[in-house]
Amino acid sequence: MEHFFQQLTNGLAVGGIYALIALGYTMVYGVMKLINFAHGDLFTYGAYLGMTLLTSFFLQDRLGVVAGMLILAVMVMGLVALIGAVLERAVYRPLRESHRLSAVVSALGASIFLQNALMLIYGARVHVYPEDLLPQATVNVLGLEVPLMRIVVVLASVVMMALLYLFVQKTKIGTAIRAAAIDQGAARLMGIDVNRVILLVFLIGPALGGAAGLLVGLYYGQVSFTMGWLYGMKAFTAAILGGIGNIPGAMVGGLLLGVIEALGAAYLSLAWKDALSFLVLIFILIVRPTGLLGERVADKV
Numbered sequence: 001m002e003h004f005f006q007q008l009t010n011g012l013a014v015g016g017i018y019a020l021i022a023l024g025y026t027m028v029y030g031v032m033k034l035i036n037f038a039h040g041d042l043f044t045y046g047a048y049l050g051m052t053l054l055t056s057f058f059l060q061d062r063l064g065v066v067a068g069m070l071i072l073a074v075m076v077m078g079l080v081a082l083i084g085a086v087l088e089r090a091v092y093r094p095l096r097e098s099h100r101l102s103a104v105v106s107a108l109g110a111s112i113f114l115q116n117a118l119m120l121i122y123g124a125r126v127h128v129y130p131e132d133l134l135p136q137a138t139v140n141v142l143g144l145e146v147p148l149m150r151i152v153v154v155l156a157s158v159v160m161m162a163l164l165y166l167f168v169q170k171t172k173i174g175t176a177i178r179a180a181a182i183d184q185g186a187a188r189l190m191g192i193d194v195n196r197v198i199l200l201v202f203l204i205g206p207a208l209g210g211a212a213g214l215l216v217g218l219y220y221g222q223v224s225f226t227m228g229w230l231y232g233m234k235a236f237t238a239a240i241l242g243g244i245g246n247i248p249g250a251m252v253g254g255l256l257l258g259v260i261e262a263l264g265a266a267y268l269s270l271a272w273k274d275a276l277s278f279l280v281l282i283f284i285l286i287v288r289p290t291g292l293l294g295e296r297v298a299d300k301v
Contacts, residue, residue, distance in 0.1 A: 005144050007266040008259060013150045013219065015258020016157025020212035021235030022242070022250040023164060024205030030181040030245035031201050034100065037107040038087060040232020041114035042206040046080045046213025047223040048122060054130050073156075073211055080210025081203040088202035093195075111228075118225045126224050129217045153215050160211060161251045164204070168247060177201065181245065230274070237281040243291030252292060 021043050028036045053059070053075055059068035091110045095103045138145040168174035179187040180197040188194055216231070217223050238257045242249025260280060265273040284291065 002144060003266065004263075006146075007262045009141075009144075009146050009150055009154070011259035011262030012255060013153040013157075013258070014262060015238075015255035016154055016161075017212045017215055017219075017254075018231070018235050018238045018258050019161060019251045019254025020157055020208045020215075021231060022239040022254045023161070023247060024209045025236055025239045026242075026245055026247060026250040027177075027201045027205045029239070030247075031177065031184075031198055032092070032096075034092070034103050035107070035236070036092075036205070037104070037232075038091075038110040038114055039205065039209055040228035040230075040235070041111050041118070042080055042084055042087075042228075043209040043213045043216075043231055043235075044118060044223070044225060044228035045083060045114070046076050046210025047217040047227070048118060048127070048213075048225075049079050049210070050076045050214035050217050051127055051129055051223060073214060076210045076214045077207040080213075081207040084202045084206025084209075085199060087206075088199055092202075093198075115225060115228065122225060124225065126222050128222045131221070149219055153219050156211070156215060160208060164208065165247060165251075173200065234274075234277045237277050240281060240291055241284050243293040246291065246293050249291055249293035256292075 021039065024039045024042070025036065028034060028039070050072060053072055059072050063071060087110060091106050092103060095106055137148045139148055139151055140146075141151075168177055176187070176192045176197050177200065179190065179192055180194050184194050187197075212231075213223075216227075234257065235254065238253035239250045240253070241257055242251065242253025257277060257280065261273050261276055264276040268276075
C-alpha cells in the first residue's frame with residue numbers, strides 16, 4: 001500500500017507539470033482556435049534558463065533557498081513570457097487572417113527554429129542542474145515519507161493553477177479573455193482589444209510553461225534540448241483529456257494523466273509509461289471527443 005501512495009504522489013507531481021504546460025495549449029486554443037506547437041519548446045527554454053540563472057547568479061546562496069527559488073521562478077517566467085510575446089508578434093499575428101493551415105505550418109517552423117537555436121547555444125549533450133539546491137530530505141505525510149522536492153513541485157503547481165483560475169474567473173482582464181474565447185467579433189463590439197488579449201495569452205501560457213520547465217529541472221536534475229517534444233505531446237494529450245480550450249479541464253487532465261502514467265509504470269511496465277499517454281488519448285477521442293470537462297458546441301451557420 002505504501003508503494004501505491006508513493007507512486008500516487010509521484011504521479012501528482014508529474015501531472016502538475018503536465019497541467020502547467022497544458023494550460024498554455026488550452027488558453028491559446030481557447031482564444032485563437034490554434035494549437036501552438038512551439039509551446040513545448042518554450043517549456044524547454046524555461047528549464048535551460050533556470051539552469052543558467054542558477055549557475056550565474058547563485059540566488060540560493062545570496063538570498064536563501066526559499067527567496068532565491070521564488071526570485072528564480074519569477075525571472076524564468078518573465079523571460080519565457082517575453083519569448084512567447086515575440087513569437088506571437090513575429091509568427092502568429094502576421095498570419096492571423098490567413099488560412100488556419102498557414103498558422104499551423106508556421107508554428108511547426110517556430111518549434112524547429114527554437115529547438116535548434118537551443119542546441120546551438122547550449123550544445124546537444126544533456127545538462128545537469130546544480131546539486132543540493134534543496135535539502136535532500138523527506139517529509140512525513142500521514143505516515144508516508146515523501147521527498148521534499150516532490151511536495152514542492154505539487155504545491156507550486158497547484159498554487160499557480162489556482163492563481164490562474166482566480167485571475168481568469170474573478171478579474172476584468174480574465175473576463176475579457178473569456179469573452180474573446182467565446183466570440184472575438186462580439187468582444188470587439190464591447191470595446192475589448194482582442195489583440196491585447198491574444199498577446200496576454202501568449203504571455204501567461206509561456207510563463208506557466210517556463211515555470212514547468214524549471215520544476216522539471218529541479219525535480220529530475222537534468223535537461224535536454226529535445227525534451228520539449230515529449231512533454232509537449234503529453235501536455236497536449238492532457239489538454240484534450242480534460243477538454244481542449246477548458247482551463248479547469250487542462251488542470252484535471254494533467255493531474256490525471258500523471259497519475260495514470262505513474263501507476264502504469266509501477267504496476268505494468270516502465271517501457272509502457274509513454275505509450276499509456278497516447279493510449280489514453282485514443283480512448284478519450286473515441287469515447288468522449290470533447291474531453292472530460294469539454295462541452296459540445298453547435299457550429300455557427
